[in-house]
Amino acid sequence: MSHTLQMIAAFAAMLFAGAALYVNVAEHPARMALETRSAAQQWAPSYKRATLMQAPLALLSLPSGATAWLLGANILWLAAALLIGSVMPYTLLVVMPVNHRIPEPDRDLSSVETRELLQKWARLHGVRTALSLFASVIDVWQLGGNGVT
Structure with missing residues (x-):
């Protein structure tokens, strides 16, 4: 049971991280190459769709990793779950x-303020990306034999 939860936690965290990283390195830079009005108009539906995918992944990875730890897995499973x-x-x-x-x-x-908000959003989203990448690295490292029970 613990191993299955670890796999679920790692898989969900990696999917979240991959999607978040894609947004930071591909989607948002491409969006920002547009004029500001178009960038803002594209951002809104894109964010809504991403939320529908990413929120459930975080909500799946957190309890899976925490429960694996409660069942005797390494403390790093809890750390990754909390991240x-x-x-x-x-x-x-x-x-x-x-x-x-x-x-x-x-x-x-079309305003400068709107463009600045889109740039600020990208920086804030970068934190989400980093947190999920750290969680994924910990999970994968643990799956590699350093904490699987």
């Missing part, structure tokens, strides 16, 4: 205020 789990409160407390400002009804989507 991927920290993405959720970070998103709600730090990223969401920016998310809500970008599509404000009275916002000039």
Whole structure:
């Protein structure tokens, strides 16, 4: 049972990290090559779709890793679970205020402020990417024989 939970935790964390990394290195830079209005218009539906994929992955990896630890796996499973789990409160407390400002009804989507908000969002999303990558590295290292029970 513990090994199955470890596999689930690692797989979900890696999928989350891969998607987050893709956004940081491919999607958002391409979006920012557009003029600001188009970039902001593209950002909104893209973010909504990504949330539908990434939130469940974090919600799957966190309890899987934590439960594996409770069942006797190495403490690093808990550490990785907490790292991927920290993405959720970070998103709600730090990223969401920016998310809500970008599509404000009275916002000039062509403005310098909108472009700055999109750039700020990318930096904040980079933290989510780093947290999920660290969690994934720990999980994969543990699966490599350094903590599998």
